[in-house]
Amino acid sequence: MTSLDLQQEDGRARLRALELASFIVEAPAGAGKTELLTQRYLRLLAVVKNPEEVLALTFTNKAATEMRDRILGSLSAAKLPAAPDIAPHKLQTRALACAVLAHDSALRWGLLEHPGRLRITTLDALCASLARQMPYLSRFGTQPRVTDAAASYYQMAARRTLEMVEDGTESAEVVAAALNFMDNNAGRLERLMVALLGRRDQWVRHAGRISDSSLRAEVDAGFGELIARDLADLSALLPPTLQAALMPPVRFAAVNQPAALAALLDWEMPVRGCLEDLPRWQALAGLLLTSTGGWRKSYTKNQGFPADKEGKAFKEILAEALAGIHAVPDLDQALGACLSLPAQKLSDAEWSTVSTFSHLLRLAAGQLWLAFQEGGEVDFIEIAARASLALGEDEAPTDLAQALDYRISHLLVDEFQDTSPVQVELLEQLTRGWLPGDGRTLFVVGDPMQSIYRFRKADVGLFLRVRQRGIGDIALENLRLYRNNRSYPAIVDWVNATFPQIFPAADNPQRGAVCYTPSLATRSARDDSAVQMHPVIVEKMDQAASAEAETLLQIILQTRQAYPDESIAVLVRARSHLSALVASLRRVAPQERFQAVEIEGLADRQHIQDLIILASALLHRADRVNWLALLRAPWCGLQLADLHALCADDHASTIWQLMQDEQRLERLSADGRQRLLQVRAILGEALAQRGRQHLRRWIEGVWLMLGGPRCLESAAQLADVAAFFALLDELVGAGTLTPETLHSEAASLYAPPDALAGSSLQMMTIHKSKGLEFDTVIVPGLHRDTGSNDSSLLRWDQVVLADGREHLLVAPIKSRTATDDTPTAYDYLRRLEDGRSAHEDERLLYVAATRAVRSLHLVGVALADTAKDDGLKPPANGTLLDLLWLNTAAAAFRSALDAGALAVATVNDFDAASFVPDLLRLRAPRLPDAFIAGETKLPVDRNENLPEESESRIEAAVGTLVHRALELIARDGLAAWPIERISGLQAAYQRWLQQQGQSLAEAANGAQQVVAALACTLNSAAGRWVLGQQQEAAAEAAWSSLGENVAVNHVIDRIFVAEGERWIVDYKTVQEPAHAPADFLAQRAESYRPQLARYASLFADAGLPLRLAIFYPVQGVLIELK
Amino acid sequence: MNRPLILCATARLAQTLRSAAPVGAQVWQTPPTLTLAQWLAQLADEALLGGLASLPQALDPFAERLLWEQVIGAAMTAGDSPLFDIQGMAASAGEAHALMRQWNLSVVELDCSAETQLFLGWQSEFLRRCQAGQWIDLLGQQLAVIGLIECGQLPIPSEIQFAGFDRDSPFESRLKNALRQRGSVVSDLPTGLSAASDQVQVLAYSDLQTECEALAEWVANKLAADPAQRLGVVVPDLAGARDRLAFALEDRLHPALIRPAAAEVSRSFNLSLGRPLADQLLVQAALELLALAAGSKVEQSRLGVLLNSPCWSAGVSEADGRARLDAAMRSELNYFTRIPSLLRLGNRLVESEQLGCAQTLADLTALQAAAEATGSRKRALADWATHFRAWLKEAAWPGERVLSSHEFQARRAFLETLDSLAALDAVLGKVTQQEAWRRLSQLCRQRVFQPETRGQPSIQVLGVLESAGLSFDALWVMGVSDDLWPPAPRPNPLLPAELLRAEQVAHASAEVELDFANRVQTRLLRSAPQIIFSYARGDGARLLRASPLLAGLSVNDGVTPKPASLAWQMAEAAGSEIESVADAMAPAVAEGEKVSGGTWLLRAQAICPAWGYFQFRLGAEAIEEAVEGLDPRARGTLVHGALEAFWRVTQDSASLHGYGEPALRQVIGDAVALALADFEQQAHQPLPARFRQLESKRLERLLDLWLALEKQREVDFSVLACEQEAVVEIEKIRVRMFVDRIDQLADGRRVIIDYKTGATIDTKNWASERISEPQLPIYAALASREPVAAVVFAKVLADKPAFSGIAEQADLLPGVRALGDAREKRFDPERFPDWPAVIEHWQERLHAVALEVRQGVAGVMVADENALAYCPVLPLLRLAERQRLLVGLAGEA
């Protein structure tokens, strides 16, 4: 297509995308995808009944909030008059927003008042909401917390599974078999299980099918199909004409070397691309390739060509044939690959290993569920799995219209190239039952060329398949955008020219391969926009880092000088590629500040390590290493000799114990002793108060008292410290703070970016840069490789057969003790994965390149190698430089080499190995003033450890009930409460007591006591007198008084005025012991005097004389306190 | 005097109204103020005690939830997969039921979702069970009380004022009607100020942290101006912002109270949000003691936490001993272990006087005995509560430390909770110990514990609901972003969403939440003369917007307060207070000072002198982490043991070759059995049975593999010694070591062998200045009196068994190169022309390193940090600091 075509096609697609139909849209880098999504979202809002019916799914929370911001922004802007100079595509957005506002006010949505009604969320959050709305179907019961740090649960589950080996059940056999297979290495098995539990969305369902008898056949068929496909590809590379030329010499050779070439003895017909011909292919490959996989150059009698005349003749024929064959690109690799094809069927041993491990994994998944249950939280995988469960099987789908709070009418999915199989399945479930033309639409948008999240289970093949076949029953119309509004033409043109050669020629979903589609620059050209390759050539690889850093620094300095206002980004494939660069940049140009986004480890900084030391020591007294380190840290700075005097002769006691030994302290130097005592006082306080403070504050307080902040290099490091304490908060909140977790979690944190650096120079990984743009992009480390795939107990894969059915593939890991080298199915699947990740590398380079607006710099290092023709060692496989080598990089490196650009090793006469650092410490440790001044009002421990023994529960309950009844009697008057009424209430009293948790017997007994007490009271003169008073009377009266600037409440059982005197009476239900002295009640009454005196004080100024008394209902006795 | 009864929406408001002193009064009659629920409960009580009506007993919330749980559990059939959180399901069901009551909803069974249908089934079963037990849910009882009022029963105050209700549900409307019918004067108590504030600001901050700091700054300034002010802080998401806000307030208002001794000193602010009782250290300890008392197998880290807790037995006086017991447990006991094993280990160590924690062990023993005596049969919860109390007493809970005021309250709360278990007996019946424990811990998790505050803090930090009806001199409402305010609706999933929306049930829909937020906002605007609303523009990667309810108010950027924290003040002087002291020499080894470690010491010293010093002269040992199964070291020990046992029987190559297949198998089997038995004896405990079998198989396989390699040796040998102890003195440092194996060749020369079962092997260092694998060189160069022909590592590995080392001549051992071999890259032929040169080099270098030890050389000097990967004393080496200093120096150079 011409660029005009592209432009028209692009415009047409953008319009079409706003129609009420289902689409899959491909939007390359810089195409303005977000604007399109916004427009469509607005368009849909204007046609639904409730705004909740439109659901947009994004890849990250950040993207979700940005999109919401954009939509709300458009809506708010639409309320204002339009700006005169508004751009055309903005005009479109504005029109759509106006329509939404009209719709909003017609239906009284109040969208702008309640923007939460916009459903823009991540898939994870959607799953969580589905699970919440269907608590029973999802089997959650209630929505659990979701943790993204589930590794500790995986480990717990793995360990508990391993522990099952001792439980004597059938499961024990499974675990034993697995352990046996793993050479009884529980640690290794545990690690592999943990890894798999973190990916169980990929296998749980399959693992359940392993015992199906049909499955083995399915798997075998799957492998057969894959192998056949490989052979078909191979035979396509080696057409019959080329084969025919080979036949005579090979037949000749086969006669001489029947052992290796038997399969080709009667080679008359071309070898076909099918399974039966595999042995012939392999024989051929063995002949034509050397053991390292390259074309064989010389043929001898070993290959069946003796040095005699006949042999020579055939060798010449062979050489002629080979000329054509060697010219076929990739044929050597394809032939080599056929040598490592596994057997088409898993052996019985392999299959039994598969079933053992599957069973083991199911056990582990079961343990994981229990572990989650104990912790009350789950991981995202579980949420997704349960959401899917709640949505129901295809055969018995859940009625979503009833189950959800609003029906879903329109779905929009962003970044569709990075979805995982589970996610696509979820979309299928959500759209089940949608019919064409029923008004519901699905809209997915993405760019397969930017699919780079395989490590998060993304599979670009899904995009390709969905584009072809739709989702569920929904066919998706394919739209493609071409415009690139971001980069200047020089960049776009370079990308258009370069990437078709880097990307494969055709899409292949199974292999995760995507071909290139061109873009069209919309910005007008600019002279200073360019793509530059910066070859760095060194003689030894250990010079690479510094030479590369130098180049990098030059680019940065030049760019900054020429374009002070522009943004620069340094993008790398892996964090580790940047650490050396960052270090040398800091060294060479400390004045250049930059933001390293999630690059540098927080725990690599000494001041953070000091905090970890402090926390570890406080949390465990027997941790001698950290206790010594605590004494060595700058806030104490004990010298070696003092440490020696403190603990060299006692390796058993804890350091804290030794610190208490005064005699021992005598041995220290005066300075050392003073330092130690200072620290001892602080730690002593901390240990004595252990557990009374939020743990984070406890540690922080000690750090402050020790003068931790004084030991920093600068106040700016407090940002690191804050990040550390935030981690502590998190661990304390989760209840998992231990020295071990602190260590491992701190190691996975990144130092916060330099607060003093603006955002004009940033360093990050290519993954982090996704969706961002920078005026200048520098990609260093092109020559660097990343680690390889880890091993896994089982590998799973899937293949879609010609009939459209998916076949499961599975293969077990090879035992370490296995000695033979025959190719295994496991290796085959691993290579398949490796192939996919190689394709992803291509896309990674694409993403990096398309971040650039004006200028793109590519920096790579090659080794000079005089043995090679062009003087350079070609870049390693799997590096980005390798991808660029043939079509751009090689030439640049060669001309650089010709120009003599060999990096000279920077002479470093500094001997790092023998450098011995000094001890850094506070000159004079002292308690910070704040603590000295504030020392006045610390609480003294009160002796409140007295055992809390009280009256028995039934006695207390009886007392309460008597009070309650007396209150009612006093309120209603004696006339309303004849004795009979009381005795008639015994059953009610019993119930009341039972309701208070008393047993039946106790309650019955208690009710009897209550009736007796009340009867006694009503029968006694004293009782009738106390209850019958009416003047200024109150029962259970509440009074307040002003204490020390706080109101204090008092509840007085009975208060009244009789004959000009105010009586204050307190009821006490007391049972007289058997042999009580006669004045028992009077004595008891005395003990209540303080309480009554307190009441009396309330009425001290009220005028009337006061009488204080205790009334005993059980005895019907009133005793006045004189 | 007849004062109106005031019914409040929240307990806090009731409390505030009760304690509000009339102007000038010292003593006053407390106004009758109750929450609505309290009053209705009181009426129900009166109905019962006055014999007016026999209402069914209201289940307490926990018992009600248990009943729901039982109903749901009973409705599930055997094939159903279990629910993750049946308690949560029960809570939802209970809530749905309450909503139906409060909002007077009726659900048509047809045409509703599967979840709703299920719920309706549970509901009728729930009501049936209630009837059978003469119970009722709380709202049911309240409705019954309203019914009594409606039919003229129960005395009713003549005047009733409602306070702090943001919006009436049908429930409250019905009550108000009934009261009016009875002739009571019903009104709303005006709360707050008479007019909305006219001093309202909206401030935006970059993030939550800054927002909290700015708020703290504002509070501090206000109080500085007038200490008697009452300030309010309202936070819609109080749970989420609680810690951050509290820390910021504390840092700004009371920086010095962060010290541990000031943990319970009262602050000038009060947070209306407690924490679960189960989070209290005291309660955690109690629950763990009860859980573990029965001696079941658990992750040993749980025992470790228990040992670390001061809240039982001799938790203070034996804290050090307990910590050491934990350390010992990690290295000696299995990953899954139980209290009896811990007791055995502890008693062994105490007996050998290595440990001081006898009291702890005694109490733990008593606890276990008590649990055992109680047995495992089912009992009523009331009964369990009594037993649990007794167990705790045996364990000397809550320990010997004097309780702080908060701890005292926590203990009381815990014991109350324990007592309240009895109230569940009616619903639960007899239960197992685990079940009883589970219910107790659920109760403790649900019960919110908030220690009483002493005095009246001038700053109240409240959630939205608790702020109802309160007023302040100035108010700050923080965290008012569009995702939280108005709040997101959370309709009950068990009721039809359409119905909830139609009836405008609280929290059911966006419309309702918006209306609710609007009311609250109106009320807040009248609660203080001066009001600030604030929000953060971002939270991590999320962008936040101002709440739409603030529309119309202009948003200003809040001023980020100048950093003023104590840390900041101290850090400003950072750097200038640091001194640099040369301190790389420790005291020389004194006469008679024993230096342990042997070859390990020399190894560490060679890699980094400080390592050698700290680990071996100061005894800095790291705490181990318990592992499941055998750790690599133990696996190695077993291999060593098995090979030793094998070669003690098979004394030379001739015998090895002489074995027939069955005989070899037999000898290997015996050797492995012996090694395992030995190992178990060393470890004082048997290996788990099944694991032992597996390990034995592994060892047999491995030996088989290894001996095949030994058979390939072309030169005959006899095994002279296995695990041979040798002691040499180098520079007065006594080095004791065990040589794995010494073979003798026909000519009398020795081959020194060291078995390696893991890790990569480095022999390159043998030619270097600092020999980091000194074991074999020491023996060869310093201990052996006979000439040595080869020193080799034997890599006894399942995947690639091999010898690796250096020999005097070729073909002595398969794969071991001879000195002078063209392919030999380690030993430069110029420096090492012959074997004696190698020996001499070793002698010299070993002496040099030993001399360092003796002199006390202890600087952090390391050539290759990778060699420190497994260094246990890393924290002492301060490598990051060294790196930093290095970069600085290199920059200068």
Ligand code: SF4
């Ligand atoms: S994994 Fe499945 S089959 Fe195996 S024990 Fe568990 S439930 Fe049974």
